[in-house]
Amino acid sequence: MLYVSGEISGDSWGIFAFLCAALWNLPTIPALNSTDEVGAGQSIQKTYDLTRYLEHQLRTLAGTYLNYLGPPFNEPDFNPPRMTRAEMVPSATVDFELWRSLNDNARLAANYRAYTHLLCYLRSMDGQVAKAELRKNLGHFCTSLQGLVVSIASVMSSLGYPLPSPLGSANPTWAQGLGATSPHNDFLKKMDDFWLLKELQTWLWRSTKDFNRLKKKVPPTALMLRLEARGF
């Protein structure tokens, strides 16, 4: 329900971006085995755009959300140690060189897994927010993030990569695990929320770079030329 309300009342750009991504990806998802580079190129571009948009959107959301959590979470120099509980949230703090050494498939799969986790967590966060406006913004962001997950899946399928093992929001095991380990303490919940936002930010930053790199690897212009050569 909340997604619906967010979709209805969110800002037009978010809806537009999500719809674009979703509409674009819907026909491509069934064709998982397709290696059509035309679709891949455009998917990468759309995913890149969506990542950029989400980066921008998160900046606003994080500010509002951290203020909602109150001090010390909204203090600029607040940098608490990452606790074991927070490790449930997939970390983006992989060594840069190590990350670069991975192939596209591995990186895309890591992206896919991370956002699936993060999305699931974000949704659990949404129900506990006491501010209506913030809840609306969160719902809106979840919708956009859902679009990103679908987009990444689309890119992977269009490049011919298999989707990683289903650990997404649909996986009840993971969701239960998250629920079981979710802290009883409100302060720890806040801390987790803080880490979630931080991880999201890092992941989006990393994804932007990844998709930019991938975009350069599979340039849409080249694809267009190839399309023309095929007589379209």
Add this chain to the structure above:
Amino acid sequence: MWDNPSLRCLLAIAFLHLLSLIYSQETGFPEAPGNLKCITHDLNRTICSWGATSSANLGLTYKICYTNSEPFSPVCIETEGKRADIPVAMGSTNIQITTLNASGTPLATETFVLPEENVSLIPLTPQILNLSADFSIYTLYLKWNDRGSVFQHELDASWQIQILRKETMETVTLINYDSKLTGKDSILSWNWTSDIPLECTSYCVKIRCYINEPYFTGRKEWSEWSPIRTVPEKDTKPNSAMVFPQDKVVLVGSNVTFCCLYNEGESIKYMKYGSKSYPLFRLSKWSSAIKVQNVSASISSGTNVWCSLVPDGLEGTVLFVGYAPDTPQNLNCETRTFITITCSWNPGRPTALYTQRQTKYILFERISRENVTCKVDELNKKHHCDFPVHANQNIYNFTLGASNPLGQAESSLLIDVNQRVHLETPDKFTVSANSSTNAHLSWYIPGNLIQIRLLCQIEISNSNSERQLNVSMAGAENSNYRARVDALHPYATYTFRVRCSASEHFWRWSKWSEEKKITTLEAPPARGPDIWRERSPVGETLTVFWKPLLPSEANGLILSHEVSCYPQEIMLKAHEVPVPLNSTEIKLGGNDCLIIVVAKNRAGSSPPSRITSVDLPSGNVKTELAIAKGNGIYISWHSDPNVTCGYTLKWCISSGSEPCTVDWEMFPSNATDAVIKSALFQPGVRYNFSLYGCKHNGYQLLQNIMGYMKELPPKVAPNFTVEETSSDSILVKWEDIPVEDCQGFLKGYILYFAKGEKGSSKTSFREEDKTEKNITDLTKKSLRILDLQGKTSYRLDLRAYTVGGIGPSKDLYVVTKENSVGLIIAILIPVAVAIVLGVVTSILCYQKREWIKETFYPDIPNPENSKALQFQKNICEGNTALKTLEMNPCTPNSVEVVETRSTVLKIEDTEIISPVADSELPEDGSDPETGSHVVVSYCPPIIEEEISSPPIDEPVGSSQVIYIDIQSMYQPQVNPEEEPEINFVTTAGYKPQMQLPINAMKMESHSPTEEDLDKTAGYRPQANTNVWKLDSPDSPVSIQSNNENGSFGSPCSINSRQFLIPPKDYEDSPSPNNTGWSFTHFFQNKPND
């Protein structure tokens, strides 16, 4: 047993006996028992213990024989230890202790008497049965057995409970607790709430007892402390640092203590509540706390409390601070559909608690004993709850309960559902108009409304009216409702809307339905138009005018007007004149006819309006003036008995170059006046009205009227010219102002005139100069202004005025002509008089030449013989009222007289220095002290006699004569009574004879006394040298400067060369003379003429 008083008494006696004997004689054996001590735990048995002198007691046994009282035989027991248990007896107990060796041989025997006072009552050490803790509410629960069964009867017991911190064994609290022992074992319980979370530190508890037996005379002591029991720790003991209390909800204003537990190797850096750091206090080795007083409402996610640990750690908790729910206010339950009852309320003060801590509401109905949990969206502030309507239940007794972690509140309401009907907004509202006066309305209301009647209100509004119509109808289930509205106006646009309520028990109107707008159908015009006609001057044509009908009369869109002419019941011709024309021309052809005008719209024609074309001849028609009244023009006329079908007042309003618009108004025959108002009337514009009387055979012009809606001042000034100018008059002529510029009825002209030249003070006249002439005779077109000065410029200003005010002015400058005759006469007359006087004087002088010679020029000039002076003296004699000329302190610089006779007059040089010369006169020459009278100064003549002997002193410095009169600066103020004297003096003809320096001419002046008046009134002979003392200290040379009559100069005879007034007279004058005269005086007055 202790209840029996006789037994108690016996026991007491036994104790007393024991007491007397307790100090038994010691045998001196080392094995002899001694130092007997006895206590009781239960007031039933006494435990006695003793000591022995010898420490080596191997193999020794003791035989104790005790007797409570004499009649009883002693009871003996043997024991190996130094302790025996004997029953408690009344009074005192005799105790004999015999020490036996191993073989049973008595070694020593000791006898004691034990009184009750020497027995101590020490209760048994209590045992804690159970110690538990509720960490959420920081409370410890303690349970123990009171062992009441030990005692045979009821007793008061006191308990002391001590709570200590486990680590430091520091006492946290020590509490006394009283109970009653009932003779059987009871489990006592007690709880204690800590002000800091129990997790913060470990606690341990111990307890002891005290029995208060009032009849026991021995010592009563506290029992031993029970063994310490430690508060069990929480099941989920954290293995990492933590902050307590966790996620607690407290009331605003509470004091809350937070503690931070940390592990070995860690230390606490700071601890904050919100963003504020608080001072830490240490609870234990691994626990520190802060205390926050009077907490305020937390933010929506709760206030964070956290501690920062060294080296690297952060732990926290969230505190939710809020309020208990307020009593639900304005609880209101009503039904809209008879399917559910909706209750709504105002939650009152916000609790500042959200999500799972927000207020939960439960609606409970007592009669049906049903309750409903209300889903309240705290964020959206919507507070309502739906309760199902039960069949056959009309009364509902609701209780709304509100609860949150901090408390609960409730509010109740009893309703009859039939009296609380608030219907849904009428839906599907339609309006249809199928006639010019009716409309049909239809709407839908959801709900099962069979059991009630509806009252619906239909609002009908158009541009200028609004009305409500109430209709009552039977309710139905989810049905459409219909209504018909009558009495609508044809061809009118109406807006409809409807709302409904229950008819029998009105509770509340529903919301208004949406608005619907319709226009009714057209109907024939309600009446014929107002008509008028005007015959052309020749009479050949007739112009018929009509006024457009009002929309309320037109009943539709007027398409055309049909104009017909009926000469003698036969229609001459019918014109169809389309809208918007409002007049038409009919050729009469010499015949009069009856004009009929009919307005037509799509629905039909109006009733006809009739008017005859006949104009009756009118006699001498007068023109009268109307009066402006309010925003209209008041017109009155004389009633004419021949007028039978009313009066018509016609006027024409022209706008610019277009032909004027004919307008008219009709009045009944009995009317004699009217105020004509029109939106087209403008102030300052003249309107001409014609009053027609309607007679049985035609219309007759009765009167012409002119009027203004509002009179204004004339727009322009009258155009005027100067026709004729003379030396003392001006003839002015002016022209009429055009009617359109008058802006009102002209009342007259105002002519202002005053001296003035072109270019100076053009803006306005000076009030004191201007002369005003009001010309009210409007027929007069010229005016002669008289009594003007010749050769003078005059400014003329002519203005017209009306009731509305004075119009603008127009200026003219005119110069009057010079009066030449007067000037000639003014020159000629003085010349003629002078000539005549000269001739007469010459004749007289000629005739009296001998006398003149004898008098003025004798052969030997002897002042004593001077007849002239005698003559003067005689003249002055007898005229004591005359005032003499004052001697001014003007003294010749040097006078030398050579006298040939015995009376030699010697005048030495005298230098007169006036102190006034040193003092400055005011710049304007005013002297306030001399303003009250006139002092005429004179200068004594210089004696220019032939000097026969050489001069003794220096010669006279100068022969020039200067006349100085300080009064020349003032206008002389002459008393009218003294005027003749001045005239007299004037005729005396003095002549200045001496020069006098200005700065040396301040002299004291004295008025003559009464007796000296005769001397001062006239000329004095100068031969009186005995009193002539110019060089005396009393001479006018005196430097007294405060003389207010000080004057300059001295009067000199014109004809005489002799001194006229001896200075002595001045010196003796006690008061100043107010009369004076001088030559200069004459000249000074001259310019003033």
